[in-house]
Amino acid sequence: MLTPALVVDLSAAAHNIAAMQRRLARSTARWRPHIKTVKQVNVVRELLLAGVRRFKCATLPELRLLDSLARDHAGDEGLDILWAYPTTAAARASLSGIHLHPDAAVSLLADSPRHLRELVAWARTDARPWGVYLDVDVGMHRTGTPPQGWTDPDTLAALAGTLTFRGLHGYDGHHRSEERSLAHGAYDALVELARHLGLRRDHAVITSGTHSFEHALLHEGLGAGPWQQEVSPGTIVLSDLRSAPAAEALGLRQAVFVAARVISVGAGRVTLDAGSKALNPDVRPPHCQLLGWPALEVGTPSEEHLPVSGPQDALPQLGELVWIVPAHACTTVNMYREALYLRDGAYAGTGKVEAAGHPLWVEGHHD
Numbered sequence: 001m002l003t004p005a006l007v008v009d010l011s012a013a014a015h016n017i018a019a020m021q022r023r024l025a026r027s028t029a030r031w032r033p034h035i036k037t038v039k040q041v042n043v044v045r046e047l048l049l050a051g052v053r054r055f056k057c058a059t060l061p062e063l064r065l066l067d068s069l070a071r072d073h074a075g076d077e078g079l080d081i082l083w084a085y086p087t088t089a090a091a092r093a094s095l096s097g098i099h100l101h102p103d104a105a106v107s108l109l110a111d112s113p114r115h116l117r118e119l120v121a122w123a124r125t126d127a128r129p130w131g132v133y134l135d136v137d138v139g140m141h142r143t144g145t146p147p148q149g150w151t152d153p154d155t156l157a158a159l160a161g162t163l164t165f166r167g168l169h170g171y172d173g174h175h176r177s178e179e180r181s182l183a184h185g186a187y188d189a190l191v192e193l194a195r196h197l198g199l200r201r202d203h204a205v206i207t208s209g210t211h212s213f214e215h216a217l218l219h220e221g222l223g224a225g226p227w228q229q230e231v232s233p234g235t236i237v238l239s240d241l242r243s244a245p246a247a248e249a250l251g252l253r254q255a256v257f258v259a260a261r262v263i264s265v266g267a268g269r270v271t272l273d274a275g276s277k278a279l280n281p282d283v284r285p286p287h288c289q290l291l292g293w294p295a296l297e298v299g300t301p302s303e304e305h306l307p308v309s310g311p312q313d314a315l316p317q318l319g320e321l322v323w324i325v326p327a328h329a330c331t332t333v334n335m336y337r338e339a340l341y342l343r344d345g346a347y348a349g350t351g352k353v354e355a356a357g358h359p360l361w362v363e364g365h366h367d
Contacts, residue, residue, distance in 0.1 A: 003321070004278035005259040006336040006353070010343045012255035013043055013237050017050045019250040020236050027217045027229075030054060032206060034084065034234035035062050037330045039355040040339060043237065044069055053077050056206075056232050058085040060094055060363075061355040063106070068354075070104040078103035082133060082206070084169060084232075086111035086143055090362050092122050097363035100128065107131030107166050112145045113155055123162040131166040132159065133206065136193060138170040138186035147193040156197065167203035167227060168194055175212040177245035183215035191221035199227040210235040210243050240329040241289060257291065258324040258332060259340075260306065265318050272306040272322055278335060279306065280328035291323040 024031055032054040035044055039062065044055075048069060057063050063083055070079045079101075087095070087108055100106060110116035110132050123130055134155075135144035159165055170190045175183040187207065194205050205225070208216040210233035216222055222229045235243050238256040246252065260274035279288055279301060288306075290296055295314045299307035306324075308315075316322055326332040333339075334356050341348040 001259065001340065003259050003261045004272075004274035006333065006339040007257040007259050007323070008040075008043060008238070008339045008341055009253070009255045009257075010042065010046060010341050010348060011345075012239075012253035013038075014046050014050070016237055016239060016250070016252045016255060017046055017052070019252060020233070021050060023217070023250055024231075028223050029217055029229040029231055030204075032056055032080075032082065032230045032232045033237060034058070034209070034232050035066065035355070037234040037333065038237055039065070039333050040351060040353045041065060041069065042339075042341060042351045047237070054080045054082075054230065056082050056084040056234070057355075058083070059355065060091065060359055061357065063100075064098070065355045067098075067100050067104055070101040078105060080105045080107075082107045082109065082131075082166075082169070084109050084133075084171070084206075086115060086135070087119075089118075089122075092119075094359075094363035096122075096126050105131060107133055108163075109133050109135045109143075109169055111135050111143055113149065113152065116155065117158065120158055120162045130163050132163040133166050133169040133204075136168050136170040136190055138172050138190055138207075139182075140172060140174045142173075144170070147189045150193060151196055165203070167199060167205055168197075169206045171209065171232075172207055172212050172215075173209045175215060177211055177214070179212075180215045180218070183212050184219050187216065187219045187222050191219075191225065194225055194227060199225065201226050201228070204228040204230050206230040206232055209233050210246050214246070214249065235329050238329045238333070240332075241286065241325060241327040242283070243329075254291075254325055256326065256329050256333065258288075258326060260322050260324055262316050262318050262320045262322065263305075265315070268312055268315075269307055269309045270315050270318075272308060272324070273304065274306050274324055275301040275304045277303050278332075279324065280326050280331045282331050283327045287327050289325045291325055293322070 034056040137144035208231040213231040213233045239252045260272040264271040296310035
C-alpha cells in the first residue's frame, strides 16, 4: 500500500451512527447529518442501513452522491436533502441541467431576502419542485441573515407558487461544548423567529454540528414548538480529535485514520510522509495524534512532511507504518480520491471518495 492513505473503519462508523441514534431516542429531535465529513457512498450507506433519510450537503458532487443513493433506494422512504450552502447562479444552472431522482426531496438555502428573491426567480423557470430554508445567522457571522432580517411579512408571501418553505436553518458551529449559555441565547432568538413566522408541524428548525448538538437537544424551546427539531452533526460518524467531548459523551470509536510511513530518521526525530497535503491543513496544533505512540510529540506539518520527536529508543523505525488520528476529519477526507476499508478488524476492500473536490464546469457545459 502506498502512503499516505485514507483508512476508514466501517464497523466503527456503524457503531458511531448507532450511538447517535441512541442519544436522539431520548429526545424528539431528528438527525440530518452533513455528508461533507464522509463524502463516500460506502459510508453514507451505513447511515441508510441505520434508517437515516435526512441529509445536508454543501457541494454539487455531494448532492450527486446522495442522488445516486436515492436511486439505489427507490421505493423506500425518499431522501430529504438540504443543500446547506448559498447557491450561486452557476450552481443553480447545474441543478437545472441534471435529472435528480423524483423520490428525493431537495431544498436550497436562502442566505438573505435578496438571495431568496434570486431563488424564486430561478425556480419559476425550473420544472422541478424545490424546497427552501431560510439561513439564520445565529452569531457565527459566516452566512445567513440575523433573525430580525427575516421578519418582513412579505418574505414568505413571495414564495407562492415557486419554492416550498421548509423551515429555518441556524448553524452554530462557533459554539464549543462548554458554551451552552451562549448557544441557548442564540436558540432563543431562533425560536422567537420560528413563532413569528408561524412554523407548523411540516416545518423544521435545523441547528448544530458536532460541537453544539447537545446544547440544542437540551434547549426547551427548540423541542417544544409545533415544528420538527433537527440537529446536523456529521463528524460524529467518523470522529476526530476536535470531536473529543462528543466522542466521550456518546462513546464514539475512531473510524478514520491516515496511514503514513517513516521516511527519515534523525537524532530524537522521525519524519512521516503525511504533511499538510495529506492531513487537515485547516487546524492549529495539535494537528493529529499517532495511534499507539503516546510518548511522541507531533510537530508542525509542511506540505509533504510531518516531523515527530521523542526519546530515541521510543521512535518508530525507518519504513515503519504509523496510524494517524486527524484533528479534523472533514478536510482530511476531502484530500483523498480513494479509501481503504476495514470491517471487524479485517481488510474490507477499497472504494472511491466520490464527492471529494469540486467540479469545474456548469453541468452540461464545457466552455
